[in-house]
Amino acid sequence: MEIVKSIFNYLVFPGLIFSVFAGLMACWIDRKVSARLQWRVGPPWHQSITDIIKLLGKETIFPQGGKFTFLLAPFLGFLSASLVAAILGWSILNPDKSFSSDLIVVLYLLLVPAVAVILGASASRNPLASVGASREMKMVLAYELPFILAVIAMIIKSSGAIQLGKIINHQLFFGSNILSFSGLLAFLSIIFCIQAKLGLVPFDASEAEQEIMGGALIEYSGLGLALFKLTKAVMLYTMPLFVIILFMGRDLSPLFMILKFVGILVIFILIKNTNPRLRIDQAMRFFWRVPTLLSAVAVVLNLKEK
Amino acid sequence: MNFKLKALTKSIWVFHVSAGSCNNCDIEILDCLTPRFDVERFGIQLVGSVRHADALLITGAMNKKSVPLMKKIYEQAPKPCVVVAVGQCALSQHMFKDSYNVEGPLDSILPVDVYIPGCPPRPEAIIDGIVKLVKKVRGEK
Secondary structure (H helix, E strand, O other), X not given: OHHHHHHHHHHOOOOHHHHHHHHHHHHHHHHHHHXXXXXXXXXXXXXXXXXXHHHHXXXXXXXXXXXXXXXXHHHHHHHHHHHHHHHHHHHHHOHHHOXXXXXXXXXHHHHHHHHHHHHHHHHOOOHHHHHHHHHHHHHHHHHHHHHHHHHHHHHHHOOOOOOHHHHHHHHHHHOXXXXXXXXXXXXXXXXXXXXXXXXXXXXXXXXXXXXXXXHHHOXXXXXXXHHHHHHHHHHHHHHHHHHHHHHOOOOOOHHHHHHHHHHHHHHHHHHHHOOOOOOHHHHHHHHHHHHHHHHHHHHHHHHHHO | OOHHXXXXXXXXXXXXXXXXXXOHHHHHHHHOOOOOOOHHHHOOEXXXXXXXXXXXXXXXXXXXXXXXHHHHHHHHOOOOOEEEEEOHHHHXXXXXXXXXXXXXXXXXXXXXXXXXXXXXXXXXXXXXXXXXXXXXXXXXX
């Protein structure tokens, strides 16, 4: 019975199917808010779903080269992203039942979609895709340090609990993490990192449509492209959820949950729509200076408090 | 009506190919995406790679350099994929009819689904052409 329940949890409710739909809605919010900011009307609510159905019905072209790896990479990214969604959703629903050190599992699994993009791009043997892959690799090196430092700051703040459920419970008793000074610094830093993790505009050099024609995704069509779009959608749902758990875990009733989720999403969309794309060296310099410093200060402040 | 077909006509991703045009048609195509016309309402998007495309928007007179590239690009597009000829040059070579360098109208090279005349066609005309294309694909009158 327990096994059936966990399979249900992974495949249907907080996991795969639910996160896909929530992610596609998040994608629609992204497109609609962007359109309104540019004084346009924007697509209808079912647009992202229609896109995915259309892509699934199209021909999948395999380039010469690693056929197996080429199609394996999108599945890898998609499955790990939905697994993160399942773990996060589960620990929000049952904060007392989360397994120990699940935060480390989440951190590793969040890295897999980026690795999948690099893998798929390299398997496609396209010169522009290899440029995209190398940029993605540098971007991972750039944002991963401040991201993990910010998470460590929050772990120290929650008296050393490397467990999502315990972090939520700690905030239930002592107030949301974002309300303290160190929490605010870590929050600022993690917002930038997530912007890069999601591949949104100031840090989207690896998928620059205008210069390298879609970059890493250039050779993907049909099923592979649909899976990469779904991975992006699920990440767009997962990352704000992760921020809510780490920084705003005080009131997790459904209404507040949706408000916080949309609020954080709109912050990403506003940053995306008001900034030009950074070159990869500029992005790297930025990440190793500003967010790393903010996260490091947050860690030191928390260490001092303890 | 077919479910897949409906999804296809509701989300057309366009790859824009210039086969040596004077850039006027290209500017008018970009006009369709601006706030005034906003074709993203209907799910139409410009994409960077031909592998993502559902429609090829081809502008300009077909010259000796661009014909082999056009054929290559058409073969690279995942099917089902439609070809739209935009502007008088792609339709009928226009003022380059007797030029030594042009190879013939677009429909002698690729199977064209919709012709949008004009020099350059207005954005309204391009949107009208896309509407006709959608009706044709769905089999409506």
